[in-house]
Amino acid sequence: MPTMIGLPIVSSCSVESCGYNxxxxxxxxxxxxxxxxxxxxxxNTYAVTDAKGGNADVAAxxxxxxxxxxxxxxxxxxxxxxxxxxxxxxxxxLTFAARA
Numbered sequence: 080m081p082t083m084i085g086l087p088i089v090s091s092c093s094v095e096s097c098g099y100n101x102x103x104x105x106x107x108x109x110x111x112x113x114x115x116x117x118x119x120x121x122x123n124t125y126a127v128t129d130a131k132g133g134n135a136d137v138a139a140x141x142x143x144x145x146x147x148x149x150x151x152x153x154x155x156x157x158x159x160x161x162x163x164x165x166x167x168x169x170x171x172x173l174t175f176a177a178r179a
Contacts, residue, residue: 086139087150090160094170098128104163105133108141111156111172119167120145120175127169149176 089104099106109124126132140156150158161174 086141087156087158088160089138089140089163091162091164092122092138092170093162093164094122094125096127097122097170098126098130099124099133099138101131104138105131105135106138107133107135108139109163110142110144111140111161111175112142112144120148120172121168122163122170122172125170143172145172145175147178149178150174 086108089109092100092104094100106124109122111120112123113119113121140161142154143151143156144154145151146154150156158174161172163170164173165171166173
């Protein structure tokens with residue numbers, strides 16, 4: 080399945096416990112936002128499972144509700160690519176940068 084045109088890619092994910100991460104993120108698209116009331120930029124697509132799924136060659140960022148990020152424009156990510164990994168939670172957008 081090809082990457083969706085115009086959407087930033089998930090260039091790396093170091094969260095091994097996610098079912099979409101097997102040699103990279105294979106979800107068709109992920110969603111980023113503040114999860115569980117925290118201030119972190121969580122990957123809301125994170126799925127804790129031993130099963131491995133997803134059929135995309137490269138995952139894209141489909142939506143981002145972190146309007147306080149410099150890469151967010153009209154609830155869409157404008158970064159060229161993002162990295163996902165452990166920060167405050169197990170699966171966070173490590174590319175998040177707060178607006179000045």
